[in-house]
Amino acid sequence: xxxxxxxxxxxxxxxxxIATNDQHGENSEYFDGWKAYDKDPFHLSRNxxxxxxxxxxxxxxxxxxxxxxxxENPKASVCxxxxxxxxxxxxxxxxxxxxxxFRQAIANFMGKARGGRVTFDPERIVMSGGAxxxxxxxxxxxxxxxxxxxxxxxxYAAFDRDLRWRTGVEIVPVHCSSSNNFKLTVxxxxxxxxxxxxxxxxxxxLLFTNPSNPLGTILDKDTLKNLVRFVTRNNIHLVVDExxxxxxxxxxxxxxVAEVVKDLDSSEVNVDLIHIVYSLSKDMGLPGFRVGIxxxxxxxxxxCARKMSSFGLVSSQTQFMLASMxxxxxxxxxxxxESSKRLGIRHGVFTLGLKKADINCLISTAGLFVWMDLRxxxxxxxxxxxxxxxxxxxIDKVKLNVSPGSSFQCTEPGWFRVCFANMDxxxxxxxxxxxxxxxxxxxxxxxxxxxxxDQLIQNNNAKKQKWKQSNLRLSFRRLYEDGLSSPGIMSxxxxxxxx
Amino acid sequence: xxxxxxxxxxxxxxxxxIATNDQHGENSEYFDGWKAYDKDPFHLSRNxxxxxxxxxxxxxxxxxxxxxxxxENPKASVCxxxxxxxxxxxxxxxxxxxxxxFRQAIANFMGKARGGRVTFDPERIVMSGGAxxxxxxxxxxxxxxxxxxxxxxxxYAAFDRDLRWRTGVEIVPVHCSSSNNFKLTVxxxxxxxxxxxxxxxxxxxLLFTNPSNPLGTILDKDTLKNLVRFVTRNNIHLVVDExxxxxxxxxxxxxxVAEVVKDLDSSEVNVDLIHIVYSLSKDMGLPGFRVGIxxxxxxxxxxCARKMSSFGLVSSQTQFMLASMxxxxxxxxxxxxESSKRLGIRHGVFTLGLKKADINCLISTAGLFVWMDLRxxxxxxxxxxxxxxxxxxxIDKVKLNVSPGSSFQCTEPGWFRVCFANMDxxxxxxxxxxxxxxxxxxxxxxxxxxxxxDQLIQNNNAKKQKWKQSNLRLSFRRLYEDGLSSPGIMSxxxxxxxx
Numbered sequence: 002x003x004x005x006x007x008x009x010x011x012x013x014x015x016x017x018x019i020a021t022n023d024q025h026g027e028n029s030e031y032f033d034g035w036k037a038y039d040k041d042p043f044h045l046s047r048n049x050x051x052x053x054x055x056x057x058x059x060x061x062x063x064x065x066x067x068x069x070x071x072x073e074n075p076k077a078s079v080c081x082x083x084x085x086x087x088x089x090x091x092x093x094x095x096x097x098x099x100x101x102x103f104r105q106a107i108a109n110f111m112g113k114a115r116g117g118r119v120t121f122d123p124e125r126i127v128m129s130g131g132a133x134x135x136x137x138x139x140x141x142x143x144x145x146x147x148x149x150x151x152x153x154x155x156x157y158a159a160f161d162r163d164l165r166w167r168t169g170v171e172i173v174p175v176h177c178s179s180s181n182n183f184k185l186t187v188x189x190x191x192x193x194x195x196x197x198x199x200x201x202x203x204x205x206x207l208l209f210t211n212p213s214n215p216l217g218t219i220l221d222k223d224t225l226k227n228l229v230r231f232v233t234r235n236n237i238h239l240v241v242d243e244x245x246x247x248x249x250x251x252x253x254x255x256x257x258v259a260e261v262v263k264d265l266d267s268s269e270v271n272v273d274l275i276h277i278v279y280s281l282s283k284d285m286g287l288p289g290f291r292v293g294i295x296x297x298x299x300x301x302x303x304x305c306a307r308k309m310s311s312f313g314l315v316s317s318q319t320q321f322m323l324a325s326m327x328x329x330x331x332x333x334x335x336x337x338x339e340s341s342k343r344l345g346i347r348h349g350v351f352t353l354g355l356k357k358a359d360i361n362c363l364i365s366t367a368g369l370f371v372w373m374d375l376r377x378x379x380x381x382x383x384x385x386x387x388x389x390x391x392x393x394x395x396i397d398k399v400k401l402n403v404s405p406g407s408s409f410q411c412t413e414p415g416w417f418r419v420c421f422a423n424m425d426x427x428x429x430x431x432x433x434x435x436x437x438x439x440x441x442x443x444x445x446x447x448x449x450x451x452x453x454x455d456q457l458i459q460n461n462n463a464k465k466q467k468w469k470q471s472n473l474r475l476s477f478r479r480l481y482e483d484g485l486s487s488p489g490i491m492s493x494x495x496x497x498x499x500x
Numbered sequence: 501x502x503x504x505x506x507x508x509x510x511x512x513x514x515x516x517x518i519a520t521n522d523q524h525g526e527n528s529e530y531f532d533g534w535k536a537y538d539k540d541p542f543h544l545s546r547n548x549x550x551x552x553x554x555x556x557x558x559x560x561x562x563x564x565x566x567x568x569x570x571x572e573n574p575k576a577s578v579c580x581x582x583x584x585x586x587x588x589x590x591x592x593x594x595x596x597x598x599x600x601x602f603r604q605a606i607a608n609f610m611g612k613a614r615g616g617r618v619t620f621d622p623e624r625i626v627m628s629g630g631a632x633x634x635x636x637x638x639x640x641x642x643x644x645x646x647x648x649x650x651x652x653x654x655x656y657a658a659f660d661r662d663l664r665w666r667t668g669v670e671i672v673p674v675h676c677s678s679s680n681n682f683k684l685t686v687x688x689x690x691x692x693x694x695x696x697x698x699x700x701x702x703x704x705x706l707l708f709t710n711p712s713n714p715l716g717t718i719l720d721k722d723t724l725k726n727l728v729r730f731v732t733r734n735n736i737h738l739v740v741d742e743x744x745x746x747x748x749x750x751x752x753x754x755x756x757v758a759e760v761v762k763d764l765d766s767s768e769v770n771v772d773l774i775h776i777v778y779s780l781s782k783d784m785g786l787p788g789f790r791v792g793i794x795x796x797x798x799x800x801x802x803x804c805a806r807k808m809s810s811f812g813l814v815s816s817q818t819q820f821m822l823a824s825m826x827x828x829x830x831x832x833x834x835x836x837x838e839s840s841k842r843l844g845i846r847h848g849v850f851t852l853g854l855k856k857a858d859i860n861c862l863i864s865t866a867g868l869f870v871w872m873d874l875r876x877x878x879x880x881x882x883x884x885x886x887x888x889x890x891x892x893x894x895i896d897k898v899k900l901n902v903s904p905g906s907s908f909q910c911t912e913p914g915w916f917r918v919c920f921a922n923m924d925x926x927x928x929x930x931x932x933x934x935x936x937x938x939x940x941x942x943x944x945x946x947x948x949x950x951x952x953x954d955q956l957i958q959n960n961n962a963k964k965q966k967w968k969q970s971n972l973r974l975s976f977r978r979l980y981e982d983g984l985s986s987p988g989i990m991s992x993x994x995x996x997x998x999x
Contacts, residue, residue, distance in 0.1 A: 015640055019807060064588045071579050071587065078579035080570050080821055088570065089563045093922075095630075095787040130629050131594075133810045141514055141666055146645070162810065167640055167666065288594040289816030308518060311632045311661065316815035317788030322579055423592075 018166050034392070038402040045427055053432045056402045058214065058369045059423035060248070060286035062343040066336050067285070070326060077325035079318060087321070094317040097310040099128045103320040106327035107279075107294060113333050114247035114284055119259040127295040127306040130313030132244045132280035135293035136163040136208075138313070139276055142295075142305045143238050144170045149202040150240075151175050151193050153185045155372075155409035155416070157214045157242075164208070173197050173204070176412050182363060183216055183372070185209065187227045194235065206238030206274075207231075212245040212255065215409045215418035216372045217365030219249060222256035226269075229261050233271045240276045245368050247284035247337055250345030252366035262298060272298035281323070283369060284340075290319045344369070344422060347429070351421040354433035358440040369422040373403070376415030378440075388414040399439045401432055517665050533891070537901040544926055552931045555901045557713065557868045558922035559747070559785035561842040565835050566784070569825060576824035578817060586820070593816040596809040598627045602819040605826035606778075606793060612832050613746035613783055618758040626794040626805040629812030631743045631779035634792035635662040635707075637812070638775055641794075641804045642737050643669045643704040649739075650674050650692050650706045652684045654871075654908035654915070656713045656741075663707070672696050672703070675911050681862060682715055682871070684708065686726045693734065705737030705773075706730075711744040711754065714908045714917035715871050716864030718748060721755035725768075728760050732770045739775045744867050746783035746836055749844030751865035761797060771797035780822070782868060783839075789818045843868070843921060846928070850920045853932035857939040868921040872902070875914030877939075887913040898938045900931055 034056060043051035075083040079091045094100065101123070108121040129135035144150065146169025152160060154174040164170055175193040177183040190207060197204050207228065212219045220228075232239040241258040249255040262275055277296040282288035292315050295306045327333060352362055352371060362371040379387040385407050392405040395417075406416035421429060533555060542550035574582040578590045593599065600622070607620040628634035643649065645668025651659060653673040663669050674692040676682040689706060696703050706727065711718045719727075731738040740757040748754040761774055776795040781787035791814050794805045826832060851861050851870060861870040878886040884906050891904040894916075905915035920928060 015644075016804065019804065059592050061588060061592065064591060067591070068584050068587050071584050072581050075580065078577060080577035081574065081580045082571050085567050085570050088567050089560060092563060092566070092786045092788050093558050093560065095781075095790075130633075130812045131810075134629075134812065137811055145514075159810075162807075167808070167811070282594075287591045289591050291594075291813050291815050305515065305518065308661075309666070311630070311658075312636055312666070313629045313633065313812050314790050316790050316818040318818050318821070319815040322817070 015167060018169070019162075034396050034402045034404070037396050041400075043400070043428065043431070045431070049431070050400070052396065052400045052402050053428060053435070054402050054423065055419045055421070055432060056404045057423045058283065058420050059288065060283055060340070060344075060369050061424070062286070062347060062422050063336060063340045064286055066332075066339060067287075067326070070329070070332050071322075074325060074329075077322050079321055091317045091321045094320075095314065097128075097307060097314065099126070099310070099315065100317065100320045100324055102324040102328065103128075103315075106324045107292075109330075110281075110327040110333055111246075111279055111294075111296070113337055115243075115257040115259065116254055118254070119257055119263055121259065121296060125296050125298070125303050127297070127303060128310050128313065128315050129293035129295055129306070130315075131282060131288070131291045131293040132242065132278055133159070133163050133293065134291075134313035135278045135280065135295045136160070136240075136242065137166075137168060138306050138309050139240055139278060139295050139297075139302075140164050140168040140170045141309060142297075142302050143240075143276075144168065144205040145203075147171065147203065148205040149173050149197055150205060151190060151197065151207045153177050153189070153209045155183070155215055155406060155411035157210060158404070158408045158410075160208075170205075171202070173202065174410055175207075179363075179374075179413055179416075183213075183218070185220060185224065185228075187224065187231055190228065190231060194237075204237055206240060208240040208242065210242040210245065211258070212243075212249060212367035214245060214368060215370060215404070215406075216363055217368030217370055218363065219252070219255050219367050221253070222261065225256055225258060225261050226265060229258065229265060229270050229275065232274050233269060236271070236274070238274045238276065240278060242278040244278065244280040244283050246279070247340060248344055248369060249367040250341045250348060255367065273302075274299070276302060285336075290323070291315060292319070292323065347421055350426075351419075351429060351433065354430075355436065357433075358437040360436065360440065363416075370418050370420040372406075373417045373419050374415065375417055376413075379415050383414055385414045391415075392417070399435050401435060514666060517668070518661075533895050533901045533903070536895050540899075542899070542927065542930070544930070548930070549899070551895065551899045551901050552927060552934075553901050553922065554918045554920070554931060555903045556922045557782065557919050558787065559782055559839070559843075559868050560923070561785070561846060561921050562835060562839045563785055565831075565838060566786075566825070569828070569831050570821075573824060573828075576821050578820055590816045590820045593819075594813065596627075596806060596813060598625070598809070598814065599816065599819045599823055601823040601827065602627075602814070605823045606791075608829075609780075609826040609832055610745075610778055610793075610795070612836055614742075614756040614758065615753055617753070618756055618762055620758065620795060624795050624797070624802050626796070626802060627809050627812070627814050628792035628794055628805070629814075630781060630787070630790045630792040631741065631777055632658070632662050632792065633790075633812035634777045634779065634794045635659070635739075635741065636665075636667060637805050637808050638739055638777060638794050638796075638801075639663050639667040639669045640808060641796075641801050642739075642775075643667065644702075646670065646702065647704040648672050648696055648701040649704055650689060650696065652676050652688070652708045654682070654714050654905060654910035656709060657903070657907045657909075659707075669704075670701070672701065673909055674706075678862075678873075678912055678915075682712075682717070684719060684723065684727075686723065686730055689727065689730060693736075703736055705739060707739040707741065709741040709744065710757070711742075711748060711866035713744060713867060714869060714903070714905075715862055716867030716869055717862065718751070718754050718866050720752070721760065724755055724757060724760050725764060728757065728764060728769050728774065731773050732768060735770070735773070737773050737775065739777060741777040743777065743779040743782050745778070746839060747843055747868060748866040749840045749847060754866065772801075773798070775801060784835075789822070790814060791818070791822065846920055849925075850918075850928060850932065853929075854935065857932075857936040859935065859939065862915075869917050869919040871905075872916045872918050873914065874916055875912075878914050882913055884913045890914075891916070898934050900934060 038052045038054050041051045043053040075081040078084045079088040104123040104126040107126050108123040111121045112119060129138045149171045150164060152172045152174055154176055164172060173193060175189050177185055194204055229239060243257055246255060258275060258277060262270055262272055275298045279294040279296060281292040297303050355362060361374045365371060375391060378391055380390060381387040388405050388407055395401050395403055404418040537551045537553050540550045542552040574580040577583045578587040603622040603625040606625050607622040610620045611618060628637045648670045649663060651671045651673055653675055663671060672692060674688050676684055693703055728738060742756055745754060757774060757776060761769055761771055774797045778793040778795060780791040796802050854861060860873045864870060874890060877890055879889060880886040887904050887906055894900050894902055903917040
């Protein structure tokens with residue numbers, strides 16, 4: 002930054018926030034995995050030795066349904082011969098309220114994505130640039146620099162960017178642990194709240210993802226109700242990021258906070274404190290289209306957020322097409338049903354495959370990922386250093402890019418988020434075989450590993466206990482040769498791979 | 501805001517910034533014009549008595565060329581049968597660097613839009629949500645809350661939003677006056693700079709639009725050079741918003757600050773201080789597509805702005821189509837030539853029409869508007885109250901929605917920005933006829949008006965000197981009947997009108 006300081010200076014406050022919490026930035030250690038992947042991306046036929054990307058929470062399982070719809074509805078795009086007559090209107094449209102039809106279609110989709118158990122008012126739909134922009138916008142609306150939001154951990158790594166960087170808001174984690182399957186409890190929130198208040202923090206609210214990223218779990222309705230009562234009692238805000246609402250594939254119904262608002266009576270919920278963040282990036286698999294939504298029950302917040310919409314409007318080209326697509330009820334109904342079904346199958350195949358390698362995951366019923374328990378594979382138990390070491394082995398040797406729990410502020414080393422919906426079946430099977438081979442070929446080595454109680458001994462014998470990388474390399478070579486002979490062709494899933 | 505304060509509070513700092521400077525917000529008096537227009541929008545056949553929108557700096561003159569290109573290039577859209585095979589790649593693409601092809605195409609277009617006299621490095625092209633987002637992003641990169649940017653006035657009204665709201669940056673105007681045709685001078689900047697420093701302001705830089713909005717003028721290259729030398733000498737930043745670069749239709753070549761950076765030697769320019777904001781909203785007439793660009797010569801600013809890109813990424817659907825369109829050299833060359841020609845003709849027709857009504861405009865060679873001098877029509881000269889009064893008459897009686905100079909922080913009452921490129925020829929002629937009729941039918945009344953020196957007398961005779969609204973109403977009725985009989989059909993230019 003030397004030249005900048007010499008050159009009139011830049012924003013010190015923001016740069017320091019970026020620098021101190023650049024978890025997925027180009028300077029972070031977590032970026033290593035991405036760099037490695039970018040250098041050597043897997044392709045079933047063209048690069049079968051490459052790294053498989055399992056760090057991206059993308060949903061590619063139902064894009065064929067969207068493509069079919071597009072082919073059948075050429076008028077829905079202003080960039081087709083059939084739709085171009087509307088091009089001028091749409092190209093010029095920049096009202097920060099958004100296209101009326103778009104807001105209506107989004108409200109319709111949001112209701113259906115929550116099982117039709119709740120409706121949304123199109124007048125409360127505020128556009129933002131993806132969930133990234135929506136989360137920042139709601140922070141700008143609710144908090145001043147230095148104010149605090151409580152966020153249960155493990156949490157989405159980029160919250161440190163979205164909620165903090167430019168707003169100056171502070172995150173205080175509410176630590177959840179494996180002892181109760183990382184379940185968020187009112188007690189944990191109350192404890193964190195009290196502690197923060199005692200430290201003279203100005204706590205403005207509680208924010209969490211439900212369904213949870215990175216856990217893939219959903220919060221039971223009773224706990225959600227109690228959390229709503231808690232924020233109402235303490236007069237702080239509740240922001241629920243529900244961008245995975247339609248990824249629920251099993252178990253009980255997902256309860257949106259919108260349902261709770263509907264169910265509770267006015268003595269139990271101050272609706273002015275309740276806000277939802279939504280997006281089409283996960284539920285529809287359209288992150289590139291940058292559809293982020295702030296939905297607030299508070300009129301003043303709606304008005305304030307709408308004024309800020311100008312900073313993150315959705316392209317009118319995209320608004321127009323989605324307005325048409327999402328107001329097609331039969332398409333939406335079928336898409337949501339099919340998406341849930343395919344995610345369930347994918348999740349089942351993947352977790353069963355991991356089971357064969359004696360790997361367990363946190364039981365989950367939603368999301369595009371599992372929360373994989375590799376604590377038994379850590380060289381030193383309860384060591385974040387070992388987590389990062391194991392992570393490097395998984396990237397460099399197993400050739401899978403997964404995300405270590407520490408990048409989600411998890412307090413227990415050994416957990417990894419592994420995404421399963423951003424690839425085709427063949428790739429998934431290659432990934433599973435790599436994991437299974439890795440575990441089985443190293444079972445002798447893992448047998449050498451320390452038991453739960455002998456950490457001290459292990460520390461003294463670090464050299465002996467080290468992974469034998471040369472042997473590993475040999476076994477992986479065989480593994481890749483297997484991969485090479487696998488049938489099927491996978492097209493590159495990211496345009497970056499074209500170059 | 502009562503309920504909010506009772507409800508955990510919202511961001512006080514930001515709300516107060518919005519409230520105190522909500523020039524185009526829903527609570528501002530300037531919003532009246534928009535409300536009036538929205539209630540009664542002109543349509544040549546369906547609503548010939550309606551208000552003509554001349555407050556929108558939209559460029560609709562060459563959208564036919566874009567539509568033709570779209571029809572000929574169905575593969576450029578992922579939402580056509582021909583292009584849909586790329587849908588999955590594009591729908592999933594959310595890299596904050598943007599599509600490589602998009603960055604290259606934008607760099608190519610930016611060079612051509614500046615007459616090919618300068619080239620741009622695609623690696624310095626940073627995406628943002630429109631110029632709105634780009635201007636905010638560069639402020640976040642360069643300044644901390646409370647820091648000051650000097651901005652020559654009259655300036656784009658929404659700078660108060662874009663530069664200030666969420667960043668906390670302060671704008672200190674550099675007042676330009678009609679005495680030298682509102683030309684920005686180094687002396688005026690130096691004076692404002694010194695005054696701000698003396699008031700203990702932390703001046704971080706100078707920002708202006710070139711070509712100017714609202715003036716439509718371009719800054720001569722020598723002055724631009726001297727301003728670059730000035731910022732270099734004082735170690736402050738220079739941000740040039742060049743979103744009207746390709747709207748130049750006459751006169752000397754437009755000199756981008758990029759040309760000056762190229763021309764000056766390193767003792768005269770510290771390139772780390774120079775930044776450009778660009779967009780396709782004006783030059784191509786695509787505001788709905790939200791393409792904003794930060795282009796900086798400073799590596800650290802590029803890196804910082806790119807990290808912030810996540811908050812305002814351009815929809816990948818839009819990136820993909822524009823990448824294809826803007827790398828088509830023959831299309832771009834023809835578009836730029838034709839656009840300049842059509843804007844020149846439109847400007848000529850409009851200013852000549854105004855001349856017939858004895859209305860002069862500031863001489864301009866760029867932009868989508870003129871800076872119209874109605875000082876002689878003010879009831880009280882040098883009175884902003886009279887400017888607003890006249891403005892209401894223009895909206896309510898002449899039925900044109902124009903923008904008063906005070907909304908651009910102009911220090912001299914009586915100037916109005918009038919947009920001429922957001923309508924078809926027929927509508928323009930109706931607008932001109934309304935103005936001409938307004939002036940001629942009220943020439944008797946204007947003869948009664950006060951001379952330059954008799955403001956005191958006039959104040960004593962306010963009743964006598966008042967516009968005779970009942971007579972006006974009569975003359976306007978005739979005017980609208982004329983309008984009704986005009987030939988031609990104009991389609992509504994905004995989707996809002998469809999409802």
